[in-house]
Amino acid sequence: MRVLLVEDHQAIREMIADHLRERGFAVDAFERGEHALAGARVAPFDAVVLDLGLPDIDGMQLLMALRTVQPEVPAIIVTARDGVEERLRGLNSGADDYIVKPFNLLELEARLRAVLRRVGSRRETRYSLGGVAFDTVSREATVLGRPLDLTRREAALLEELLRVPGQVLTKDRLEDRLYAMEDAGSANALEAAVSRLRRKLAQAHAAVSIETKWGIGYRLIEEPSA
Ligand code: CA
Numbered sequence: 001m002r003v004l005l006v007e008d009h010q011a012i013r014e015m016i017a018d019h020l021r022e023r024g025f026a027v028d029a030f031e032r033g034e035h036a037l038a039g040a041r042v043a044p045f046d047a048v049v050l051d052l053g054l055p056d057i058d059g060m061q062l063l064m065a066l067r068t069v070q071p072e073v074p075a076i077i078v079t080a081r082d083g084v085e086e087r088l089r090g091l092n093s094g095a096d097d098y099i100v101k102p103f104n105l106l107e108l109e110a111r112l113r114a115v116l117r118r119v120g121s122r123r124e125t126r127y128s129l130g131g132v133a134f135d136t137v138s139r140e141a142t143v144l145g146r147p148l149d150l151t152r153r154e155a156a157l158l159e160e161l162l163r164v165p166g167q168v169l170t171k172d173r174l175e176d177r178l179y180a181m182e183d184a185g186s187a188n189a190l191e192a193a194v195s196r197l198r199r200k201l202a203q204a205h206a207a208v209s210i211e212t213k214w215g216i217g218y219r220l221i222e223e224p225s226a
Contacts, residue, residue, distance in 0.1 A: 001116065001156075002043065002177065003137070005029040006036040006062065007051040007078065016049065016078075019105040024139045024152035026179060031059035033065075035083065040069045043176045047116055049108070050095075052079040053091070063095060074115040078108070113137055127162035130207035130222040132161050143204035153178060153189075154197045158169075161220035170217040194218060 003025045007013040010031070017029040028045070030036035033054045047170055048066055052059035063075055077095045091098065096115040099108055104123045117125065119138045131144045141148040150158065156178045160169060175190055198210050207223045 001046040003047050003049060004020050004025045004035060004036055004040055004045045005049045008055050010142040024155060025107055033062040037065055040071050050072055050075055050077050052077055076111055082140060101192045129162055129165045132206045132208050134159050143206045148204055153193045157197055165220050168213050168217050168219045
């Protein structure tokens with residue numbers, strides 16, 4: 001899951017970004033609204049965490065602009081303004097939830113998962129193929145009901161592949177979904193994640209395999225049972 005974080009206070013921004021990354025989200029963090037909007041146009045995102053008081057644009061206006069790029073994307077407003085009026089304005093402008101500073105990171109994470117789950121109830125949140133299942137909200141993977149221990153990158157990769165079984169996903173698209181912009185780093189990161197995931201699936205006797213389409217990308221297919 002990719003989260004767009006917009007917060008001009010550096011320490012708060014880094015604290016939220018670090019926490020969410022540790023918990024398995026790809027986070028693109030921005031200080032300014034205009035940069036967030038530009039970032040939103042580059043790659044799709046699953047949720048927005050947004051400060052209201054930004055240096056260049058009002059957070060509510062930014063949210064409306066982001067929704068023209070990605071309609072209905074779930075949004076949580078993080079703000080120091082705790083007046084009832086602000087709160088109502090936030091919710092009326094289409095934010096899904098509201099959290100007032102100072103706040104606990106675990107609470108923010110829980111609320112983020114809750115809005116994702118609500119939106120997810122309108123979409124599919126659990127994918128499965130060949131005995132492998134992935135829950136996009138709890139981020140848990142299982143093989144034949146047993147938990148599969150994956151890093152956050154491997155989990156994100158499995159999620160993308162399971163979402164569209166049999167369909168080839170290009171490397172570009174997978175990289176967009178797996179890596180936030182600032183850590184798009186090494187060219188072999190995706191290949192390395194694919195081989196680790198392959199190994200773990202094989203060790204767990206999953207009846208699926210990740211097929212390489214040379215020069216294009218990867219797809220997940222079900223293996224005929226023995
Ligand atoms: Ca601010």
